[in-house]
Amino acid sequence: MGRISLFDDPYAQLHADKGWPDFGTWPCRWITLPNPGAPPFVVAYRCRFELNEPATLRFHVTADERYDLFLDGVRIGRGSERGDVQHWFFETYEETLSAGPHILVARVWTLGPRAPYAQMSLHHGFLLSPQEEAFYDLIGTGRAVWEAKRLGGYTFIDPLAAWGTGDNLLLEGTAFSWGFERGEGEGWQPVETLEPGVDARRYVNDHAPMHLLLPAALPPMMERCWERGRVRHVAAVPSLQTSSLPVRQADHLIEEAIAWQQLWSAQQPLIVPPNTRRRVLVDLEDYVCAYPEVVVSGGRGATLRLHWQESLFNEPDAKTKGDRNAIEGKYFVTLWHLKEGVGDTFLPDGGRSRRFDTLWWQAGRYLEIAVETKDEPLLLESLRLHETRYPLEMESQFSCSDARLETVTPLALRALQMCAHETYMDCPYYEQLMYVGDTRLEALVTYVLTRDDRLPRKALQLFDASRLLNGLTQSRYPSRVQQIIPPFSLWWVAMIYDYALWRGDPSFIRSLLPGARGVLEYFLAHRGADGLMRGPLGWNFLDWVPAWRHGIPPDGQWGASAPLNWQLVMALKMMEALERWLDEPELAARYKRLAEELAHTTDEHFWNESRGLYADDLAHTSFSEHAQCLALLSGLVPQERYERLGETLFTSSSTSSALPDLHRTTISFTHYLFEAYRILGRPDALLERLALWFDLKALGLCTTIEMPEPTRSDCHGWGAHPLYHYFATLLGIRPARFGFDRVRIAPQPGPLNSLAGVLVHPKGSIEADFTFTDGKLQGRVALPEGVKGTLIWGGREQPLFAGTQEVRL
Structure with missing residues (x-):
């Protein structure tokens, strides 16, 4: 069994x-x-x-x-x-x-x-x-x-660039x-x-x-043989120090490449002659996390090295990647110090059918096989990769009238899969760490793709276990090296809210609330005499904005920062809702009062009337989309500000900005921008900002990236969040209350003339199929047993019931 x-x-x-x-x-x-x-x-x-x-x-x-x-x-x-x-x-x-x-x-x-x-x-x-x-x-x-x-026989070697993943293995x-x-x-x-x-x-x-x-x-991690892959380059090399050798078609050994392809695809044995050095580049044709396994005979004194990379670089010092599909003239190197890459090395002893394997998996799209024999030939009997990841598949379905959106789906899904193992991960190549800020977005995408919520539950519990005596969660956990990013503790509170909304389970949520209360008390203790929260000790990272040092908003390290104060307001409002749901009216009333007080103070100090925007700092020298997003998401922006932001945020949101100093969200924080666009009813702006994702395929990428080019990581799960917005924003399907036994469907098609989808639900599936003509909606909605809801369109509402119903508004 x-x-x-x-x-x-x-x-x-x-x-x-x-x-x-x-x-x-x-x-x-x-x-x-x-x-x-x-x-x-x-x-x-x-x-x-x-x-x-x-x-x-x-x-x-x-x-x-x-x-x-x-x-x-x-x-x-x-x-x-x-x-x-x-x-x-x-x-x-x-x-x-x-x-x-x-x-x-x-x-x-x-x-x-x-x-x-x-x-x-x-x-x-x-x-x-x-x-x-x-x-x-x-x-x-x-x-x-x-x-x-x-x-x-085991020797462990520092991987340097992939500093979080554990050592490279040399097996003698x-x-x-x-x-x-x-x-x-x-x-x-x-x-x-x-x-x-x-x-x-x-x-x-x-x-x-x-x-x-x-x-x-x-459940057990998925493990299956990876069957894809194309041998794209085979060359004789002067040594196994290949990082300074560009891949050139002129060096390609076509006949040998055929033999290597047969080894790869059909496990047809291949002999490497004595006193031979070869470099073989395999394109796995997708991003893969896998355990390598090699079976060899003979070849005493030989070296067989398997190194991994997400992409080849244009320069030997690893600055830019360009088209990930291209290899001609490019270098198989890794960022920073370890120029030879990340991977494992096997030293055969000359015995028969020796099976070499590794203790942990590796990740990437490209595999460089470097082999050097001495006086004995080396027989490669088989060379396999055993793909591994959490068994997460896309159970939901989405389609629309703009084919560009569907080109993003496989990249976003693959990124999430490659960042889902025994925990979520920020990235499989460099760190393999579960960060709270990354995980909130990964969990939201999980809720709309699959009914399986075991990974989000585990994440919530481990972050709770990571909490320090001061109340904060650690920024990433499990981790044997402690790191503190205070704003990530507030994202953990948001994660609790998300789970309650999309899945319910009051007893589970109740077990997490003492920790969430401790987080909020820590931040509330950092309010100054003016009522504003000052940036606490730690790395107050929010987003990889180029102009922000280490991703910290202006005055975010020690001073009063509007984005961080609005984030706290948002967390307090979420906590109010959770306490009320779990029948704690006194605590709910306290969080309501605290949220309103802080919102009033933040609005008073940071609103800039001439700009029609919230400043990032008290001196009003910096403005960002981040401050406006979090203010809107708090739900406590005064009505007159709300209407003004509905103008100023969009008049300065294009490349021909009237306010060029408005700092833009990058990949992860664009999720919160998309949430703000939803509040303001601007799906057209959302589709415009999806341009970065639409361009990924043209760059040869198989997954979503960490940050705008030049990016470190080609596979970052937080970039999968557009999948969430396909269902929750464009198609407009969201829980109407905690536990998701009531649904609110408020589609926002923008320029799209059709939207359709099947969204997983704890009790089954929600199906929606809409067409939009001349401002009118018509279509079909199906809800599972035990679920009711409301369809909202053009200021009108239609009640929804279990079963299938035709809709027209």
């Missing part, structure tokens, strides 16, 4: 008879290799056992930091799902085995300072605990006979323990037993820090 999902402590019944000192403890214990040394290192654990008759075994597995699990030499799982020490996840497996001998083997690695930033750790160890008591002493760690040995075949997954080889020794496993929700005793265990929150 493989992996199965659990939702509670698997040993809950065992705890009933335990006294409080042992309440929540598991029947099995963590184990370790005695004296493994300082990380980084890799350890194998094995347990040989025999069944007298066929049996089905259910067992729970975890490790610090991560593991691969093999049963009778076949990998059956990976873990542990990422969390933190107080939320340490375990996976559950169920396997039906025949009578006779069997072997369980785990490869466990602890990289310490060489680990990805997102990989947290307490101490090295492995835990396997069967569900049934009959198997405790057969396969349970700390009870059955387990042995361990340190696996040789002559020192590697071949066959470890089958329990083979010498050097196995008895393990050392550590503390018992303990349940995070039941353990009450007062010990030193321990891994507090929770069932895996997510």
Whole structure:
């Protein structure tokens, strides 16, 4: 059967008879290799056992930091799902085995300072605990006979440019323990037993820090063989230092390229002759996150390097990328220091059918295979990529009369998929970290694409777990390196509001509100005598505006910033709504009062009548779209200001701006601009600002980017937010109240003459199909059972009910 999902402590019944000192403890214990040394290192654990008759075994597995699990030499799982020490996840497996001998083997690695930033750790160890008591002493760690040995051959190398992803791997075949997954080889020794496993929700005793265990929150990551890819360049090279060598068609070895393509596409073996150096460039034809796997024979002393890149660069010092489809005259380099790229290196030992793999996946569109042989030929038997990501697919559908919008869909979807793994990520190539600001947008897109909300729920809970004593969340989590971006804590409050709106679940939301209240109290404590909130300590990042130092709005670091004050007003209003929904009228009234007071003060100090805009700073020397967006989204802009902004924001929103010093939103913050456009009823402006996304395909991109060119990252999930607006703004389908059992459909087609879509809903799907002619709407709407709503168009309303109905307004 493989992996199965659990939702509670698997040993809950065992705890009933335990006294409080042992309440929540598991029947099995963590184990370790005695004296493994300082990380980084890799350890194998094995347990040989025999069944007298066929049996089905259910067992729970975890490790610090991560593991691969093999049963009778076949990998059956990976873990542990990422969390933190107080939320340490375990996976559950169920396997039906025949009578006779069997072997369980785990490869466990602890990289310490060489680990990805997102990989947290307490101490090295492995835990396997069967569900049934009959198997405790057969396969349970700390009870059955387990042995361990340190696996040789692993060297870890700083990736530099991809600083957040963990080290590159160099695997030396002559020192590697071949066959470890089958329990083979010498050097196995008895393990050392550590503390018992303990349940995070039941353990009450007062010990030193321990891994507090929770069932895996997510399904297994998707893993499938990547079948696409085109060998675009094969060349002889003077050395494997290829970063300064441009790709030139004149150097291309056509006949050899055919053989390499057959290896790639058909796994037809290829021989690299002795004393040969080759550079092979494979275009994967899409952005891919994958585990590489190579099987080789012979080639003792050879070097086989697999490096990844999102795009080739126009210059050897990696300044610009240009057309991502182009390779001629370009360089396979990486930003900053590591000019050879990001990836892994394998050193064959000359043995037969040696399978080299990696501990973690890599990401990108281009794969550079660099190979150098010595006196022996190298037989490449197979070369595969195993694509991995969260199993997120687009269940909703959208179409309209402007084909340009649909060209964005596959790029935005792929970006979100590549940034969705055991957590959301900002980007798969450089950091692999779940930032709050990025995650809010990724979660919103998730809500309109799929009914599966497990990843957003996990994100909300982990950000709650990241909170510091002062109340703020960390900017990214899980992360072994702490970083504080105070405005991101307010986006976490917005994330809670979003989940309540699109999914409901009052008990879940109630569990998060104490943390949200703590966030708001922290910001409220930073109000000065004039009532304005001053920028708190930390990186007060808002958007990658070129004129803003480090993305901080003017006076955002220590002074009074209009965008940051309006963001706080917006968060206070969201909190008021949540408290009222959860029947906390006194708290709701307080947040309402605080929001109104701060809105009045912010309006008084930052409104510039001559400009008809809110200034960014108290001196009125800077103006931005950001301040206007957040003011409008707060819902507390005075009516006369609202009407004025409906003029000034748009008269200065084109490239021929009458106000050239109005700072523009970039990719991520344009989501909030689009929300403001919706409030003002200007979908035409939204479509105009989508021009950046419309141009991505012409640049050869497969995913949405981090920032306007020149961009660092070619794959950033926050750039997928137009998909949200296709459904929630243009088609106009949004929850009318928390829990989404009422829907408000207010399409904003602008110049579009048709809009249609199927939007996932917790109770089914909402279907809408509209045409617009001479200011009139006609079409069809279908709602799932238990859902009612209202269609709004041209100042008129039509009630909607479960089932299908024709509409005309």
